[in-house]
Amino acid sequence: GAVVSQHPSRVICKSGTSVKIECRSLDFQATTMFWYRQFPKKSLMLMATSNEGSKATYEQGVEKDKFLINHASLTLSTLTVTSAHPEDSSFYICSAIRDSRPSHTQGSRSPYGYTFGSGTRLTVV
Amino acid sequence: GNSVTQMEGPVTLSEEAFLTINCTYTATGYPSLFWYVQYPGEGLQLLLKATKADDKGSNKGFEATYRKETTSFHLEKGSVQVSDSAVYFCALRTSGTYKYIFGTGTRLKVLA
Numbered sequence: 001g002a003v004v005s006q007h008p009s010r011v012i013c014k015s016g017t018s019v020k021i022e023c024r025s026l027d028f029q030a031t032t033m034f035w036y037r038q039f040p041k042k043s044l045m046l047m048a049t050s051n052e053g054s055k056a057t058y059e060q061g062v063e064k065d066k067f068l069i070n071h072a073s074l075t076l077s078t079l080t081v082t083s084a085h086p087e088d089s090s091f092y093i094c095s096a097i098r099d100s101r102p103s104h105t106q107g108s109r110s111p112y113g114y115t116f117g118s119g120t121r122l123t124v125v
Numbered sequence: 126g127n128s129v130t131q132m133e134g135p136v137t138l139s140e141e142a143f144l145t146i147n148c149t150y151t152a153t154g155y156p157s158l159f160w161y162v163q164y165p166g167e168g169l170q171l172l173l174k175a176t177k178a179d180d181k182g183s184n185k186g187f188e189a190t191y192r193k194e195t196t197s198f199h200l201e202k203g204s205v206q207v208s209d210s211a212v213y214f215c216a217l218r219t220s221g222t223y224k225y226i227f228g229t230g231t232r233l234k235v236l237a
Contacts, residue, residue: 006168009166034223036227038230041133041229042229043129043226043227043228043229043230044214044225044227044230045227046224046225049223049224093168093169095169097223114171114223115168116168116170117168118167118168119163119168
């Protein structure tokens, strides 16, 4: 099936530093990717919708300057947590929608064209 | 606004026990309903879905029925296995959008 690779799976960083999380669609093109965040014992919350070649659309309450999203190619979106603080510690997960254009690789499709990455556990100390 | 409420875990069962994970939702219109599963170290995988009232989604022995009258989509399995140990997320998606609303997730642990 369609595979979305997310890296790193775990990261620990110091307060004030920036952390970049990558989300790659390995065998399909994804014009649209999504970034979610999960607080402990709470739901996965959509942070932003990332569109290839254009600015991301952020959900209400999400700081654009804090969570920088770049979707420069059809297979890669990045989320950069800038000037991280302990309250940014969370589980971040991306997802991607299979593009309507044919993929150049073989492989079965993910059901309904929507695939999640494995997530990144960020701890800011 | 739209929301999903699912039972808190963790749920611990013995192998071959019956499983129910409750999920209720609030939504305008007629959403599609989903169950996703996350095995350790992996991403969310679609387990089953239902798109309209009275639809039953099923996969790998799991079932859930879209109950509009009770706004519920409870997940059931008649006989769980150790390999079913994972986190299960209930979710909804309103028509015309790819935006999902997730529940908090329920961790299931099945003991041999």
